[in-house]
Amino acid sequence: MVESKHKWKAWLYLSPAIILLLIFTVWPIINTVRMAFLENYNSMAVVGGKVYNFGIGNFKQVLEYNAFLDCLGNTMLLTVLTVPLSTFLALLIAVCLNAIKPLQRFLQTVFFLPYVTNSIAIGMVFAAMFNMVGSAFGGENEIVVTAGIINNVIEFFGGSAVNWINAGSTYAANITVMVVYIVWNALPFKILILLGGLQSINKQYYDAARVDGTSRRRVFTKITVPLLSPMLAYVVITGFIGGFKEYSSIVGIFGEHMGPAGDAGRLNTMVGFIYDSLSTQQGRASAAALILFGIIFVVTMINLYVSKKKTHY
Numbered sequence: 001m002v003e004s005k006h007k008w009k010a011w012l013y014l015s016p017a018i019i020l021l022l023i024f025t026v027w028p029i030i031n032t033v034r035m036a037f038l039e040n041y042n043s044m045a046v047v048g049g050k051v052y053n054f055g056i057g058n059f060k061q062v063l064e065y066n067a068f069l070d071c072l073g074n075t076m077l078l079t080v081l082t083v084p085l086s087t088f089l090a091l092l093i094a095v096c097l098n099a100i101k102p103l104q105r106f107l108q109t110v111f112f113l114p115y116v117t118n119s120i121a122i123g124m125v126f127a128a129m130f131n132m133v134g135s136a137f138g139g140e141n142e143i144v145v146t147a148g149i150i151n152n153v154i155e156f157f158g159g160s161a162v163n164w165i166n167a168g169s170t171y172a173a174n175i176t177v178m179v180v181y182i183v184w185n186a187l188p189f190k191i192l193i194l195l196g197g198l199q200s201i202n203k204q205y206y207d208a209a210r211v212d213g214t215s216r217r218r219v220f221t222k223i224t225v226p227l228l229s230p231m232l233a234y235v236v237i238t239g240f241i242g243g244f245k246e247y248s249s250i251v252g253i254f255g256e257h258m259g260p261a262g263d264a265g266r267l268n269t270m271v272g273f274i275y276d277s278l279s280t281q282q283g284r285a286s287a288a289a290l291i292l293f294g295i296i297f298v299v300t301m302i303n304l305y306v307s308k309k310k311t312h313y
Helices: 004-036 043-047 057-064 066-099 104-116 119-130 149-156 171-199 203-211 216-243 248-257 270-278 282-310
Strands: 132-137 142-147
Touching (some): 004 282, 057 066, 066 104, 066 171, 066 216, 066 270, 119 149, 119 171, 119 248, 171 216, 171 248, 203 216, 216 282
Antiparallel strands (some): 132 142
């Protein structure tokens, strides 16, 4: 422990980090709460001397806004679909990687690369893969459709090209593309965490199961999953938190319109709703941010309660 007469040195060394946290973390949180309870707050009008009344009008505006339920529904749907799927796939890949000794580090690097790549850039690549481009030429304005890689694969196996993200595409097709992208983008971090957990499991459990002639399925369900449950709980909780904050992935594929051409805002999320309100209605944006925080807090508490009963330490 630091002696009392030297505590001022510790505070001195910590002061730069504390000051930065106060300015860029603590104060923005306090200011967001303040703006959320100021009726129709607008920072530009404050400069002109306008005074705002304290109330909950901003929260009423958010809840009564037509697009709010659509944004909330999109956010919850993407979260519910992607978190379990990405966690299950990450667990399977981590188990396979743990069983492969040759080239294990190389494969770990390959699987981790998407995590260090810009999400907007990845989204643009996925948009090109699922894209369908039409071009008109010739005397009779003949239209030729150039399919992306995904549709080329579908047609190779005898299927028909699907309009995934272009004008006229269905909501189901749009959600499918987003689920594929979000799951693929979420795998690296989860694989890294689960692989680290697998490598920390005592090998004596597997040796004893091998001596008893236990099947691989039973080893997986009775040894691997229970001993890996703390890591599984962690990736599930962080996955839900990240899922409710989805925004950049949709922008990467559909652009700032958050939807296919002709149907802007179809895939807008809660974070997108907040971002759209920031320029003109900071009060409503702050209220929406607090509502999103409340949803994430409740879901996290539920996850913690469930994982507490299912987690083996």
